[in-house]
Amino acid sequence: MTTTTENAASYFVDRHLAEGRGGKTAFIEGDRTLSYGELAARSDLIADLYARHGITPEDRAAMIALDVLEFPIIFWGSLKAGIVPVPLNTLLSADNYRFILRDSRAKALFVSAPLLETVRPILGDLPHLRAVFVLGGDSQGFLDFSAELATCRPQPMQPASADEVAFWLYSSGSTGAPKGVRHVHGSLKGTSDTYAAQVLGIRQDDLVFSAAKLFFAYGLGNGMTFPMSVGATTALLSGRPTPQSVFDLMAEVRPTIYCGVPTLYAAMLAHAKEGPAPGCDRLRMCVSAGEALPREVGEKWRALTGVDILDGVGSTEMLHIFLSNRPGDVVYGTSGVAVPGYELRLVDESGKEVEGDAVGELLVNGPTAADGYWNKRDKSRSTFEGVWTRTGDKYQRQADGRYVYCGRTDDMFKVSGIWVxxxxxxxxxxxxxxxxxxxxxxxxxxxxxxxxxxxxxxxxxxxxxxxxxxxxxxxxxxxxxxxxxxxxxxxxxxxxxxxxxxxxxxxxxxx
Structure with missing residues (x-):
């Protein structure tokens, strides 16, 4: 169902039907595939699914979903329905989920069957929750997502402004309390128009594999919006990304673009040792973010695969990478330069720009900044200062304009790309x-x-x-x-x- 609305699903999903890519494979997951046409048709059913359970536009729907074909169907179907999807980290504890589900007032929950036992004890303690849909496996008395969807009818897409909130992601704060980060429809295209198009140079014939999961801002771009912006294909890994499981999938699908985090790159190097690394023969690009990439890891990966890793910096608040190395211009040990479309500043504690190679806090201005935090006005005001967003990262700017990471402004640090x-x-x-x-x-x-x-x-x-x-x-x-x-x-x-x-x-x- 095509429309002229600025609803992001129109651009990333339905546009491909009008442009003749309905039969093109959008996602591969194990022995299952999902074409752009199938994604469009199934996502059109989600609005009816919500309506049957009294869930209406602007309500929230939490997703504790593994990287499976149902993830894009639910995410884009929610946008089409005007419902706000909230993808959540699949590794959290029950107490964390209780806090987030209460905080977001989610009325629907989509949960992968292997994760159901984690959340089952808290489901009776969520006054706003109306429906629990289980993805794959035994639904154990809850709603079976596939069976429910099979009885639904397609509905027209809800119109949306580019400035309208489309989805939330949760980011931990300085005390560890999760914060709901609200993103608008236009930001999804904003990341693909900037980093994906102008740094990665992503193409329709690319096959992308992101070990970073879809519930991350980083993984959401890598594995969904970037390839879907050009009609490319994504391979999904539903399980834990170990060096063995990642190499096994790479050997099977032979991606042209691989996206990981430094910890995993280091583990893969240790696993491969002298090589050759399986499944790397078609690679033309590798991407890293989530934490600073050690110089040695980048150099060893290039020696093993013949392909550079583009180390970049992004955040949940900015949705994806805004500072990065570029193809043919990689300097390991640096975070590169601003992605086209973004401006950067380094400031001291008083907000004054630092001079020379002095260390300062990194501020960024770009088209993909979040609309703010949910119910955290003071934190929103201190992070989003007009067009500038405070990153909380300390950086130096070299004479050649490249940025070098120095640490966090506060005591937080990242482990495998996740704030601790x-x-x-x-x-x-x-x-x-x-x-x-x-x-x-x-x-x-x-x-x-x-x-x-x-x-x-x-x-x-x-x-x-x-x-x-x-x-x-x-x-x-x-x-x-x-x-x-x-x-x-x-x-x-x-x-x-x-x-x-x-x-x-x-x-x-x-x-």
Whole structure:
């Protein structure tokens, strides 16, 4: 169903039918495929699905969905229906999901069957939730998404302005409390018109594989909007992206563009060792974001595959990469230069632009900035300053105009491309009955990538046997599988100020 509306689904989905690409494969997932025509037809059914359960335009629909064919059907179908999809990290704990689902007031929840047991205990504690749809496998008494969709009828697309909120993504704040980041319809095309078109040079004959998942802003662009902007094809990996699973899929589909994060690139290098790396023979471009790419990782990857990694910087608030290296102009150890369409500034604590190679906080101005945070007015005002967005990253600008990452403005750091708040990890550690106090700082692993290190003070008489593994498991279960401290150092006391605040900078010097 075509329309002249500025609803993003019109451009990314239905346009391909009018331009003769209805039969082109849009997504590959295992032995299943989804063409652009099939995506258009099935996404047209989503509005009827919502209507049957009393879910109306501007309501929110949470997605705890693996990277499967149903993901684009639900996402684009929601946009067509005027419903706001909210893709969520599939690795969160039940408590995290309870907070987000209550905060967003989601009326619908789409959950992949393997993840149902995680959220089942909280589903009775969500007063706004009206319908739970299970994707694949046993629906266990909830609504079977495929069966429900099979009985629906196509509905016309809801008109939308380019400035209308289309979807939310959740980003952790400085205290670890998730923040709903509201993005408008026009921003999706904004990222494909800038980074995808002018840096990647993405083409219709590309086959894209993003190990970074679709629920990330980074993965959403890599695996959906970028290839869909030109009618290309995406290969999806529903499972966890280990070096083996990633190489296996690459060997099967032989992508032309691969997108990962530095931690995974390093792990893949260790896995491949001397090579050759399977499935890399057709690669023409590799992309990295989420955390700074170590120079050594980039150089070793190029030696292994013959292809450079384009290291870039983006954020949930800006939707995708706005600062990047470029094809034929890669300098490892730097984040490159501004993506066409974006402006950058470095400012000091007073907001004044820094001079020369002085370190400053990075601010960005571009067409894809979020509309603000949900129900966090003060945080919105401090992050979105007119046309400028504060990134919270510290950078230096070299004489040649390239930017070099120096660290975070606050104590947060990224692990595998995902923000980790020390306070959140510390609270999880303290929940263990043997722990009195804890402080968490970033430390570098053997590949030069940041991982959490914990300094722990035990309660008197606490047993130490097997404690390290127990504490790691405690964190994994409480807040997420990737946030656990890789190293735990037991100490007698933590350095503190006179008012009792932990001096993390002293611990960072020891890490």
């Amino acid at each position: 708040a020390p306070f959140e990890v510390e609270q999880a550690l303290i929940s263990h009955p043997s722990v009195l106090e804890a402080a968490v700082v970033p430390a570098l692993d053997e590949n030069g990538l940041e991982k959490p290190k914990a300094f722990v003070v035990l309660k008197d008489g606490a047993a130490r046997d097997g404690l390290e593994d127990a504490l790691k498991d405690c964190v994994k279960e409480a807040i997420g599988k990737w946030k656990y401290p890789r190293w735990i150092e037991l100490v007698d006391e933590l350095p503190k100020t006179a008012t009792g605040k932990i001096q993390r900078y002293k611990l960072r010097s020891q890490a």
